[in-house]
Amino acid sequence: MRERFYRFMAGRYGTDQLNRFLSIAAMAAVVLNLFLRSPLLWIVSVALLIAVYFRTFSRNLQRRRAENEKYLGTKKRVTDWFGTLRDRWKMRKDYVFFRCPSCHAMLRVPRGKGRLRVTCRKCGAAFERRS
Numbered sequence: 327m328r329e330r331f332y333r334f335m336a337g338r339y340g341t342d343q344l345n346r347f348l349s350i351a352a353m354a355a356v357v358l359n360l361f362l363r364s365p366l367l368w369i370v371s372v373a374l375l376i377a378v379y380f381r382t383f384s385r386n387l388q389r390r391r392a393e394n395e396k397y398l399g400t401k402k403r404v405t406d407w408f409g410t411l412r413d414r415w416k417m418r419k420d421y422v423f424f425r426c427p428s429c430h431a432m433l434r435v436p437r438g439k440g441r442l443r444v445t446c447r448k449c450g451a452a453f454e455r456r457s
């Protein structure tokens with residue numbers, strides 16, 4: 327039985343981080359739907375499960391890897407964004423955060439120092455800013 331399964335899975339993609347995420351999303355949708363009882367959410371959870379099985383048994387390894395890479399890139403951007411937000415929250419008493427008016431880079435100055443002349447580290451634009 328075990329050997330038959332291995333033979334069946336030979337050349338197939340298997341699982342990855344994207345599949346793990348889709349499985350958790352499907353489970354969350356199922357649990358949420360115990361309370362909401364929405365036909366749309368039911369369709370979503372079934373579609374997610376179908377996607378997980380399709381990707382697991384897929385023989386198009388290149389395509390599945392590309393999807394996973396894309397997912398990992400997006401996940402990193404999201405976690406980085408939340409990380410930055412958390413850092414800013416921790417430093418909120420000591421610094422004022424704002425965007426550079428010319429290149430939109432995130433900048434910070436010490437809080438409570440009055441009017442400051444700020445030079446953007448990224449683009450070199452200079453401007454005044456209340457802290």
Ligand SMILES: [Zn+2]
Pocket residue numbers: 426427428429430431446447448449450451
């Ligand atoms: Zn700038």
